[in-house]
Amino acid sequence: MKHLFANQKKHQKRRAKSQLKNKLKKLKKKKYTPKRATKSLSKKNKDLKKFYKPREYTHSFIQEFVSGQIGLEHNVQDFVDFSSKIIDSNCTRVYLDFRNATRIWPSSVTMLVSLIEWVNLTSSNSVRIGSSDSNTADVNAYLGHCGFYEYVKRDFTPQTGFYPPNEVVKIKQEPSVKNTRIRQQAILNLIKLHSTLSSDDIERVDCKILSEIFVNVTEHGVTANVSGWFVLAQYHKTNGIISICIADNGIGIKNSLMTGFQADNVAKIVKSQNDADYIETALTQYISGALDSSEISPKLLGLQHAVPQGKKRGKGLKYVVDTCKQLKLKLNICSHYGVIALDENGSTHYKHTLNKRCFAGTLYHIIIPARKVQDV
């Protein structure tokens, strides 16, 4: 009997030793050595190249009619229905019939500009996008005034009397991250001139909303493959709002999280494949697709300190949401297949993941209250 027990003890010790060895092996594997970090980074770059790999657009022609108003500012569902038809149309000729359009809001202009860039990035054959003029002079004047015609290099005669120049930050594709401060300042000046927010609240918009959104766009939306991002801001006096659009042609919030170093943990939290769920999680939890959001060799990124996996980063969008709620601002986020719209109280009044893209990249859209001037 004694002999049996002695053998059992020996066997238990051996088992415990091998279990400890296996645990240590797993821990060693988890550690991000420079070699492993380089491997992870190069995998991320491979994912990016795959995402933007040019493909042949195979269908021939699509014509979409716009009647009435189109934009997130007016109706989220209408915007999403329209944009999802044209962004992933896969057509070599896209024709937008604006004859019966009575207003093309800034969010729609931003969507059209990002579509043009998306087509340039992803099509291996020639794609033409055209549109008719609207029967409403206002609409044509606006497309000239906001910079859209300039962007698509269309000849036009600027029409005076419709939109004063100090009521817009024109849409432009920024080819690099150099002008973030200039664009942020331009939006801030527009807000200072026309919004009804107090000076402290304007500072909150600048520091807590605009700063964080620009940081997101430049860090996650602008990559080696995609250098462009866009800004359009417009004061609408009859509606009493300032519509601010900041967008990129990046891989989107979901892909950014799932190609980042927190992917395993994100998958556990989200538990679905829906883009809208990933956007919602990014707005409410501390998760990040940032390169320094995990333990990684400091030498690789020029950082002084590595931090344990999954910690420190991921507060940015939550800051934006909390501040919008505090200041009673509407916030809409479109990121590839997902859309989330938050009302002034911070409640989600629209959340949907579509089968087709509603925005080729990520769009952050904020509505700020402004002085209302009635038409006489």
Next chain:
Amino acid sequence: MSREIDIGSEFSDYLVNRNKLQGDGSFTAIEFREKFLQELENEHWWNSNNTITLNFKNVVTLGPSWANEVFAFYTDKYAKDLIKKKIIFKDLSVVKREIIDQEIDSGYVRKL
């Protein structure tokens, strides 16, 4: 002993980028810590009577990411009350005070 740094004049009035990967990669929080807060890396400084005064009068924009990387960074090793006692903030607007307090209180690292 205390020294004062006029951040807006001596460094930048636009404090937004955490590191080189954000924004235009300039005037980052990490750069600020390395240039102006070297002594805070030394434990003796925290145990001494020395303080440092950061003057924000010429700072226009302060982003939470920058504040987190500069100030919340020290919460890993030192208590929040000690940080607020040793780093004196001067000419802070209400909003910038909110941001710095929120970042120090929420800390630098948090568990998933």
